[in-house]
Amino acid sequence: MRPPTTSAATSKKTALAEALQISLVGEIQNLLGAEAIEDLDFEALETALRTRSLQIAARALEQRFNRDTSDAASGALHPCSCGQMARYVDRRSKCFQTVLGDLTLERAYYHCPECQSGFCPRDRALGLDGALSPGVVRMIGVVGAAVSFEEGSGLLKELAGLHVGAKQVERTAESLGAEVAEDERSHVDPVPASEIAPTLYLGLDGTGIPVRPKELEGRAGKQEDGSAKTREVKLCTIWSAESRDEEGVPIRDPGSVTYSAAIESAAAPDSGAERSEFAERVLREATRRGFDRAQRRAILGDCAIWIWNTAGELFPSATQIADRYHVKGRLCVIAKAIYGPADPQAIQWGKLRRDELDVENIDAIIQALTEHSQSCEEARKGIDYFQNNRHRMRYVEFHAQGLCTSTGVVEAGCKVAIGERLKQSGMHWTVRGADAIIALRCARLSGRFEDFWERRSARRKVA
Numbered sequence: 001m002r003p004p005t006t007s008a009a010t011s012k013k014t015a016l017a018e019a020l021q022i023s024l025v026g027e028i029q030n031l032l033g034a035e036a037i038e039d040l041d042f043e044a045l046e047t048a049l050r051t052r053s054l055q056i057a058a059r060a061l062e063q064r065f066n067r068d069t070s071d072a073a074s075g076a077l078h079p080c081s082c083g084q085m086a087r088y089v090d091r092r093s094k095c096f097q098t099v100l101g102d103l104t105l106e107r108a109y110y111h112c113p114e115c116q117s118g119f120c121p122r123d124r125a126l127g128l129d130g131a132l133s134p135g136v137v138r139m140i141g142v143v144g145a146a147v148s149f150e151e152g153s154g155l156l157k158e159l160a161g162l163h164v165g166a167k168q169v170e171r172t173a174e175s176l177g178a179e180v181a182e183d184e185r186s187h188v189d190p191v192p193a194s195e196i197a198p199t200l201y202l203g204l205d206g207t208g209i210p211v212r213p214k215e216l217e218g219r220a221g222k223q224e225d226g227s228a229k230t231r232e233v234k235l236c237t238i239w240s241a242e243s244r245d246e247e248g249v250p251i252r253d254p255g256s257v258t259y260s261a262a263i264e265s266a267a268a269p270d271s272g273a274e275r276s277e278f279a280e281r282v283l284r285e286a287t288r289r290g291f292d293r294a295q296r297r298a299i300l301g302d303c304a305i306w307i308w309n310t311a312g313e314l315f316p317s318a319t320q321i322a323d324r325y326h327v328k329g330r331l332c333v334i335a336k337a338i339y340g341p342a343d344p345q346a347i348q349w350g351k352l353r354r355d356e357l358d359v360e361n362i363d364a365i366i367q368a369l370t371e372h373s374q375s376c377e378e379a380r381k382g383i384d385y386f387q388n389n390r391h392r393m394r395y396v397e398f399h400a401q402g403l404c405t406s407t408g409v410v411e412a413g414c415k416v417a418i419g420e421r422l423k424q425s426g427m428h429w430t431v432r433g434a435d436a437i438i439a440l441r442c443a444r445l446s447g448r449f450e451d452f453w454e455r456r457s458a459r460r461k462v463a
């Protein structure tokens with residue numbers, strides 16, 4: 001015998017659970033049929049059962065929701081967001097796409113004579129805006145951050161049985177990404193002092209992404225005719241490197257990297273604002289991670305002028321390091337420019353210069369460049385590059401201090417956070433769309449999506 005239930009709600013819940021169980025067991029029997037277990041096509045069975053289980057759950061949920069008319073319990077009037085009272089009109093049904101499949105829900109509909117808008121209080125309470133449930137929006141956010149919209153649409157179908165077109169994936173992921181970007185600007189939670197590593201690294205880098213022609217009007221670029229094809233995404237990344245490899249060289253701590261990026265200017269604004277948009281972004285990320293409070297701070301970058309201007313302006317006392325990984329790459333480019341790409345002398349010359357770099361012999365590098373400065377433009381530019389940045393190439397001294405100088409984290413960060421998702425062939429972004437997807441991707445890669453999602457749900461409950 002069943003124990004007596006204490007309330008009507010519990011008894012309703014139990015009835016629903018029992019009904020679900022009976023339906024499911026029956027379905028499973030039907031699908032299994034009389035075949036021997038060994039003869040079953042297990043994959044077909046599991047997929048069919050998942051689909052049926054979700055359908056049964058969807059119908060049960062639909063019935064339960066539609067029986068409940070308490071959303072009209074407040075009577076004929078309901079407060080509108082404009083401050084006036086909206087009037088009850090009728091119950092209206094609408095189809096929502098959920099992770100269980102389509103649900104048709106009937107909800108009390110109110111209309112406000114003051115602002116002429118209509119709404120269903122229940123939709124707001126459940127976080128349903130538009131025709132997608134929060135679970136579906138979240139799944140779209142996950143795939144939209146990771147892969148192209150087309151691929152994302154395919155994954156949703158294959159993995160979750162959801163039919164969402166590529167265009168809808170794009171719209172939803174971009175709209176969610178815009179929320180993430182807004183949340184990033186307005187929400188800076190500084191990490192507690194006890195969790196700040198003794199040494200923190202800040203990397204700054206830029207990378208061009210392909211954009212639509214209208215996003216480039218009036219912009220000079222690197223194409224032969226002086227036009228541009230890309231806009232630059234500026235990225236800041238923060239990490240710690242307290243771990244050591246077998247030789248005692250500091251290596252990046254797993255899970256310590258966070259990213260923040262956007263298509264933004266790093267130039268001092270004419271508007272009278274104190275800092276550039278990008279400098280503000282770096283400052284927010286630094287505050288969040290406690291970079292500003294770390295005992296020791298190092299800033300790594302290639303040698304773009306905006307990088308060191310931003311670094312010097314925000315953190316004048318931080319150690320500036322020219323990322324050795326990048327500097328070596330630059331030496332390879334110069335070697336190929338001098339001797340031609342396939343010449344073995346280029347390899348030999350490049351290796352000698354990289355060795356000189358490792359022992360901080362910048363004078364020898366400049367000497368070697370000078371020998372080719374008349375005949376090679378890259379070599380001539382290289383002289384300025386090494387002259388202007390030699391104080392950022394004190395690698396022997398940096399190593400003695402236990403600092404990371406050649407992590408590749410910054411360049412890899414650009415690839416992981418931006419390139420892999422936004423620089424695939426055939427992609428042409430709007431600035432708005434790219435910034436939204438970048439924000440979404442950075443939040444996920446930095447392990448912040450969950451916190452964003454919780455804030456979003458809480459905000460929706462209040463609204």
Ligand SMILES: [Zn+2]
Pocket residue numbers: 080081082083084086112113114115116117
């Ligand atoms: Zn109103």
